[in-house]
Amino acid sequence: MEKPLKSILIVDDDEVSNMITTLTLNAHHVTQEVHTVLNGVAAIDYLKTQRGNFPQLILLDINMPLMNGMEFLEYWQQNNLTGSAKISMYTTSIRHEDKEQAFQYEDVIAYIEKPLSKDKIDNILRVLQLKETYRS
Numbered sequence: 001m002e003k004p005l006k007s008i009l010i011v012d013d014d015e016v017s018n019m020i021t022t023l024t025l026n027a028h029h030v031t032q033e034v035h036t037v038l039n040g041v042a043a044i045d046y047l048k049t050q051r052g053n054f055p056q057l058i059l060l061d062i063n064m065p066l067m068n069g070m071e072f073l074e075y076w077q078q079n080n081l082t083g084s085a086k087i088s089m090y091t092t093s094i095r096h097e098d099k100e101q102a103f104q105y106e107d108v109i110a111y112i113e114k115p116l117s118k119d120k121i122d123n124i125l126r127v128l129q130l131k132e133t134y135r136s
Contacts, residue, residue: 005056005128007033011043011072012061012090017114021059021090024116030125031057040067044075052084057128059090059116062098070098073105082107086131088124090114 008031010018018036025034035055037043044067047054062069069089076082088110089102099111109127112120 004029005031005125007031007035007055009043009046009055009058009085010034010036010090011038011040011058011064011069012036013038013064014061021114021116024118025121028118028121030121039064040069040072040075042066043072047081054081054085056085057124058085058087060087062089062091062093062102070101073102073108076107077105086128088112090116 008025010021012018012021015038022034022036025031033055035046037046043058043060060069060072067075069091073087076087082105085107086109087105087107089099089108090112091098092114094113102108102111109131110124112124
């Protein structure tokens with residue numbers, strides 16, 4: 001990858017997974033900054049503090065307390081945040097229905113299963129780059 005992403009937001013209630021994911025992203029120089037929150041409500045609160053300076057990529061878990069990943073996507077769409085950042089579902093869920101539902105949201109560019117690996121990172125970045133190129 002030529003240039004690291006400015007920032008990535010991890011939305012996942014598993015703190016150990018967040019730590020491992022952050023270490024993996026940093027080890028592969030994927031981003032300048034990694035921020036983590038534990039659920040969709042905390043993600044919304046974090047994004048509100050960013051005043052439109054959203055991360056380029058959000059890694060979003062599905063199964064979380066307070067507000068799960070699908071509820072976050074619904075909020076994202078209903079509040080016209082579409083286009084503000086790209087989202088990769090990042091989950092242990094292998095349910096086809098979850099994957100199908102996630103891809104109904106236009107900012108969802110990938111659906112990957114935990115744990116994160118270099119190959120999975122490369123796939124997300126490839127899709128992200130294609131979306132950016134297509135948009136230009």
